[in-house]
Amino acid sequence: MSSPDGTAAPGPLPDALRDAGRTLVMGVVNVTPDSFSDGGQWFDTDVAVAHAKHLLAQGADIVDVGGESTRPGAAPVTPEEERRRILPVVEALVEAGGVVSVDTLHAATARAAVDAGALIVNDVSGGTADPEMLATVAQTGVVYILQHRRGTAATMNELAVYDDVVTEVRAELAERLAATAAAGVREEQVVLDPGLGFAKNAEHNWALLARLDELGRLGRPLLVGASRKRFLGGVVAPGLADQPMARDAASAAVSALAAAAGVWAVRVHEVTASLDATRVAAAWTAHR
Template sequence: MTELEKGSALPRGLSSIEGTSPKIMGIVNVTPDSFSDGGRHATTDAAIAHARRLVAEGADILDIGGESTRPGADAISIDEECARVIPVIEGCRDLGVTISIDTRKKAVMAAAAAAGATMINDVSALEYDPESLEFVGKSGFPVCLMHSLADPKVMQDNPVYDDVVAEVMAYLRRRIDICVAAGIDRRKIIIDPGIGFGKTVDHNLSLIKALPEFQSLGCDVLLGASRKRFIGQITGEAIAEKRVVGSVAVALHGATSGVQILRVHDVKETRQALEIWQAIDAASF
């Protein structure tokens, strides 16, 4: 039995860890070219220390990734990606939280699972690697399927939609159906509208406003908007690490919209905001 299944009483995914409040997924980028932290956690020791700090601050899940998916990023080899993430996963598996591997590649998923990961987060919604569908189906792990208009290298070149909400929902519905047909339990599928992945500011805002509609797809919803460029475009803040307040504002909107998982860089600040929101919501008058 995995950590995700212990004490599970609700029918869907990670929202069943405890109660119904959003779970916080802390981001661990083991990359030298991360948009959010400039490669500050690119070494194994730095990444493990950062992961441990995120857990101490209240992360329920650690999302560990070794390949940058920022706009314009180049793909890296399987060997290089594994060399970055596997030692970090091994260094975090005693922390008592769910470890997610953020990758598009079946070989990396398999190596991460052997090292202690129990969740898959794939920005290609299991499309990039044709072997990933079968692997995830056999693993029994929860999997997050994200929408992206194109490969990270070119996704922001000129994103165009007739109706961004309808098109993203239709894509995720198709991917859910394909995954279920491949043997993946629908209850283990999490969906992510892919904020910032082939979207303009207006596209992102429309998707965030429409978050309650994504619940109709019958899967838990993950929101990953932390420190992203659209926050800077709205506020004028060019430095990603200074977009904390804007990121927390988006996270709180996600929580009020029924999102089950918040993928964030700033765990302490997000946890504090959620606790205050929950306390106000529970207060009597």
């Protein structure tokens, strides 16, 4: 699937993902005790592996495994603890034939996960958290999801100040793209993520979603991660705004609209509805 400007999918992936004919669905597994979206219910290794395999059985094209919460105010985790949490899950998924993404800020964790068979590194800091990350991505040759963020988990809410969020996010992503190129990362490896909720409020998130085509002009495929995020609480049924799992239907609606806009992938907690949403978008687009 291409980006909103027709850019091809990232290169170093299996042909089945490059030729899916629709936006891909990335299922999320948080091997953490403090995730905003699921309250730590997948923290136990065996439970996390079972859940990840369930997402594959539901049809997830990719499973994104993370061992450190990156929500605002989250406590940092050492790379050693992060690897202890996620590597058994990565190894089990690879053995099961899944395409695995590792959600990490740390170059050492990224390398260990790639050595275990992960094909994608998903870095919410866009290479700013660890000075070794971009070199590691260049050396391993895997797909690199470069997300926009300002500051850290502790400071990003204070930095959600923009004159024009889309123009500024696009400019800041362009700067990070230049940094990846300077570090030796090939252009075809890179996917861009506008970073919904990361140094953005609800209005910023909606503006970025409404103007995905402008981000697509950077020439790289896009990933959208709206699933269960707080800004969706403003559109769910009254009384449910503070319940992340009550936002799954709204998340699937965003998946459909993002897919119709041509994004490469959506990152979601509940796979089935978003998979149907991307198929509907593909059928809709095919009949225009």
